[in-house]
Amino acid sequence: MSVTTQYDFDxxxxxxxxxxxxxxxxxxxxxxxxxxxxxxxxxxHGADYTGEHAPDWKLPFQGKPPRELYAEEYPVQSTSYxxxxxxxxxxxxxxxxxxxxxxxxxxxxxxxxxxxxLVWGRQTYRWSQQDFAANQxxxxxxxxxxxxxxxxxxxxxxxxxxxxxxxxLGLAELPDSEFLPPMGMHKIEETIRGRLKRKAPDVxxxxxxxxxxxxxxxxxxxxxxxxxxxxxxxxxxxxxxxSATLPAATATGNMTLRPNSVVEKLVLDSExxxxxxxxxxxxxxxxxxxxxxxxxxxxASTVGSTxxxxxxxxxxxxxGLANRSGALGRYLMDHVHGIASMGIFLDDMDSYWHGNRPNxxxxxxxxxxxxxxxxxxxxxxxxxxxxxxxxxxxxxxxxKGFGANLKDSLRKPGPWVWAMVAFAECLPDKRNHLYLHxxxxxxxxxxxxxxxxxxxxxxxxxxxxxxxxxERILRAAGAVLxxxxxxxxxxxxxxxxxxxxxxxxxxxxxxxxxxxxxAHDVPNLFVTDGACMxxxxxxxxxxxxxxxxxxxxxxxxxQMQAGVL
Amino acid sequence: xxxxEFLECAALLIGGVSASQMGITLTVEQQxxxxxxxxxxxxKMSYFNAAQRATLAMLTETVIPRTESPGAIxxxxxxxxxxxxxxxxxxxxxxxxxxxxxxLMAQVQRxxxxxxEALAEKTRVSILEDLESAASDSSWYSFxxxxxxxxxxxxxxxxxxxxxxxxxxxxxxxxxxxxYEAMPMKFDxxxxxxxxxxxxxxxxx
Numbered sequence: 058m059s060v061t062t063q064y065d066f067d068x069x070x071x072x073x074x075x076x077x078x079x080x081x082x083x084x085x086x087x088x089x090x091x092x093x094x095x096x097x098x099x100x101x102h103g104a105d106y107t108g109e110h111a112p113d114w115k116l117p118f119q120g121k122p123p124r125e126l127y128a129e130e131y132p133v134q135s136t137s138y139x140x141x142x143x144x145x146x147x148x149x150x151x152x153x154x155x156x157x158x159x160x161x162x163x164x165x166x167x168x169x170x171x172x173x174x175l176v177w178g179r180q181t182y183r184w185s186q187q188d189f190a191a192n193q194x195x196x197x198x199x200x201x202x203x204x205x206x207x208x209x210x211x212x213x214x215x216x217x218x219x220x221x222x223x224x225x226l227g228l229a230e231l232p233d234s235e236f237l238p239p240m241g242m243h244k245i246e247e248t249i250r251g252r253l254k255r256k257a258p259d260v261x262x263x264x265x266x267x268x269x270x271x272x273x274x275x276x277x278x279x280x281x282x283x284x285x286x287x288x289x290x291x292x293x294x295x296x297x298x299x300s301a302t303l304p305a306a307t308a309t310g311n312m313t314l315r316p317n318s319v320v321e322k323l324v325l326d327s328e329x330x331x332x333x334x335x336x337x338x339x340x341x342x343x344x345x346x347x348x349x350x351x352x353x354x355x356x357a358s359t360v361g362s363t364x365x366x367x368x369x370x371x372x373x374x375x376x377g378l379a380n381r382s383g384a385l386g387r388y389l390m391d392h393v394h395g396i397a398s399m400g401i402f403l404d405d406m407d408s409y410w411h412g413n414r415p416n417x418x419x420x421x422x423x424x425x426x427x428x429x430x431x432x433x434x435x436x437x438x439x440x441x442x443x444x445x446x447x448x449x450x451x452x453x454x455x456x457k458g459f460g461a462n463l464k465d466s467l468r469k470p471g472p473w474v475w476a477m478v479a480f481a482e483c484l485p486d487k488r489n490h491l492y493l494h495x496x497x498x499x500x501x502x503x504x505x506x507x508x509x510x511x512x513x514x515x516x517x518x519x520x521x522x523x524x525x526x527x528e529r530i531l532r533a534a535g536a537v538l539x540x541x542x543x544x545x546x547x548x549x550x551x552x553x554x555x556x557x558x559x560x561x562x563x564x565x566x567x568x569x570x571x572x573x574x575x576a577h578d579v580p581n582l583f584v585t586d587g588a589c590m591x592x593x594x595x596x597x598x599x600x601x602x603x604x605x606x607x608x609x610x611x612x613x614x615x616q617m618q619a620g621v622l
Numbered sequence: 623x624x625x626x627e628f629l630e631c632a633a634l635l636i637g638g639v640s641a642s643q644m645g646i647t648l649t650v651e652q653q654x655x656x657x658x659x660x661x662x663x664x665x666k667m668s669y670f671n672a673a674q675r676a677t678l679a680m681l682t683e684t685v686i687p688r689t690e691s692p693g694a695i696x697x698x699x700x701x702x703x704x705x706x707x708x709x710x711x712x713x714x715x716x717x718x719x720x721x722x723x724x725x726l727m728a729q730v731q732r733x734x735x736x737x738x739e740a741l742a743e744k745t746r747v748s749i750l751e752d753l754e755s756a757a758s759d760s761s762w763y764s765f766x767x768x769x770x771x772x773x774x775x776x777x778x779x780x781x782x783x784x785x786x787x788x789x790x791x792x793x794x795x796x797x798x799x800x801x802y803e804a805m806p807m808k809f810d811x812x813x814x815x816x817x818x819x820x821x822x823x824x825x826x827x
Contacts, residue, residue, distance in 0.1 A: 112793070115661060116656065118706065149653060216672055240809060283806070315819075407815050412807070452768055461689050463686070464693075
């Protein structure tokens with residue numbers, strides 16, 4: 058397909074994170090000339106992973122966090138487990154990138170090419186048919202315009218490219234992916250799994266399904282088990298835009314990637330009803346630029362894409378571009394997450410590990426499965442991610458004593474600890490929303506986002522159930538001590554699974570996007586990041602975002618070829 | 623393993639694919655990466671005087687002594703403590719440390735007519751145990767969530783925290799007392815643990 062004189066590019070993709078990378082790859086491989094606009098700065102794969110493989114003794118303060126700097130400039134970003142001196146250069150500076158809250162909201166953001174695909178948790182799970190049918194069944198939100206069968210081939214397509222290691226279970230509630238061999242389990246995890254089979258047979262425990270390679274795959278090397286993936290991986294052993302999709306797009310010769318490009322506004326051509334222009338501010342020079350394209354794909358993250366649409370109002374759309382429905386900015390979701398339970402085990406004390414497995418275990422949703430939906434006073438469910446470690450000096454040095462005994466006891470591994478981290482589904486609720494502040498602007502003059510979202514009754518009930526059930530599982534698993542750790546104070550945004558605010562749906566009066574992630578009212582505009590989500594499921598969402606992106610690209614290009622777009 | 627060795631290793635393990643095909647090329651910039659930069663404790667600094675340094679060294683060594691394996695002094699912990707006191711602690715914490723340190727030095731001189739580092743090990747331990755006993759109500763000792771730092775912790779707790787942290791996160795502590803491997807290349811969840819085996823340097827928690 059060639060660029061016409063009317064356009065600078067066939068397509069513009071806003072964002073280079075997990076969905077932007079996919080849009081870039083798919084559209085360029087289909088022959089489109091694509092401009093990728095990334096607001097963060099350039100980051101070279103490998104060369105700029107400056108914290109990779111730095112042991113504690115190389116880090117500033119040998120790993121103790123610079124508290125004042127974080128409190129002053131990174132109060133939000135530093136709440137992420139992935140944030141530290143070895144990764145700080147990936148994240149935004151909160152002080153320079155303010156936002157407003159009516160209720161607490163953690164907005165975790167990166168500021169580099171590749172976006173949050175560099176620091177994501179890599180857990181990779183398919184949604185089930187039950188997930189896509191949930192809204193229709195229980196009446197929360199609106200029905201999804203697609204079902205599992207629509208997306209299943211795209212799951213396969215994405216999985217084959219990114220590489221997902223995991224174990225086939227044949228469960229309807231957690232459909233299997235196209236798997237590379239699963240990572241191994243700790244002996245204690247096998248012990249726990251054996252006990253659960255006998256004492257809690259309704260619960261499955263499997264190795265985490267993760268976008269980390271267990272064998273060489275598509276020119277990327279198998280994992281070398283150094284451990285902290287989020288520092289970046291020179292061997293490309295975990296999937297990121299940097300390791301996989303952006304190189305594929307580059308290889309076509311059809312991609313122009315422009316870092317430091319803050320998209321301010323989309324301009325609607327009132328005659329054609331299409332986006333005619335993308336307005337950009339260069340974050341380094343302040344220069345204002347305009348680009349024209351036939352297609353526009355928003356992959357700027359849930360909040361970023363919706364912020365941009367809200368800031369692109371016009372006479373035709375006074376409340377934000379493509380917002381005839383009034384749903385834009387509303388139905389903001391995340392997952393309620395935190396440690397549901399944590400217990401100590403004295404089994405397998407003569408067993409240890411070699412290699413830092415960047416992955417845990419997973420207990421798929423086991424509540425409110427089909428046929429059980431009316432047994433509880435809550436709807437939907439949760440999954441539980443598990444991590445076992447042996448206690449070590451870092452968690453028990455606040456104790457009495459001096460000398461050789463202290464040294465000797467601190468250097469040896471302690472008992473096993475199993476942390477069970479629940480991720481519970483959040484309902485789409487109109488009251489949970491984000492909007493633009495009427496006066497406060499950021500350093501580019503763009504109105505700041507205001508968050509007004511909170512957990513509500515069903516989320517609290519799910520959490521309470523997750524705590525109770527995880528205690529049952531801990532007992533069945535043979536824990537000798539329940540540490541009674543229940544962290545549930547994570548605000549909305551804390552799971553970094555924020556989604557919704559430009560939902561898909563068949564009815565244009567209720568939804569922003571149609572079944573192909575295309576704006577109902579602006580045919581050349583597609584939104585394929587988390588903003589499109591109509592409900593939240595309880596599984597980690599990135600795989601679904603990627604599959605929806607690939608599917609939308611396929612549709613858009615077919616529409617172009619048919620002369621419709 | 624330094625950055626160069628790592629990248630060479632990484633190129634090898636990809637097999638037939640060359641390093642440049644994989645986007646792995648060694649650039650000048652890579653030489654500046656943390657993994658190939660000097661250790662944290664090798665930073666230039668000068669805060670304590672010679673007398674303080676001599677006492678501080680023996681204080682850390684009393685907390686974590688050389689046994690059949692290296693101790694605090696071998697691991698450069700005195701340098702770590704000095705750096706942290708002046709470059710990481712806040713003013714209130716620093717005052718607690720410095721005042722506590724001064725008081726200890728003065729007290730030892732009064733009681734023993736010689737500095738701490740000149741005393742027998744038994745005496746040194748006993749002095750620290752007395753300090754610990756007097757500080758036992760501090761929340762530093764309380765079990766539960768692990769704080770980044772207990773701001774009102776008395777001197778003896780600060781000394782222990784900085785010594786233990788500095789020791790087990792040092793290169794000597796990490797590689798000669800604990801165990802460390804930059805690129806294990808595999809995961810084995812059934813590794814046999816013998817009675818005397820040390821923990822791995824923890825990279826995941």
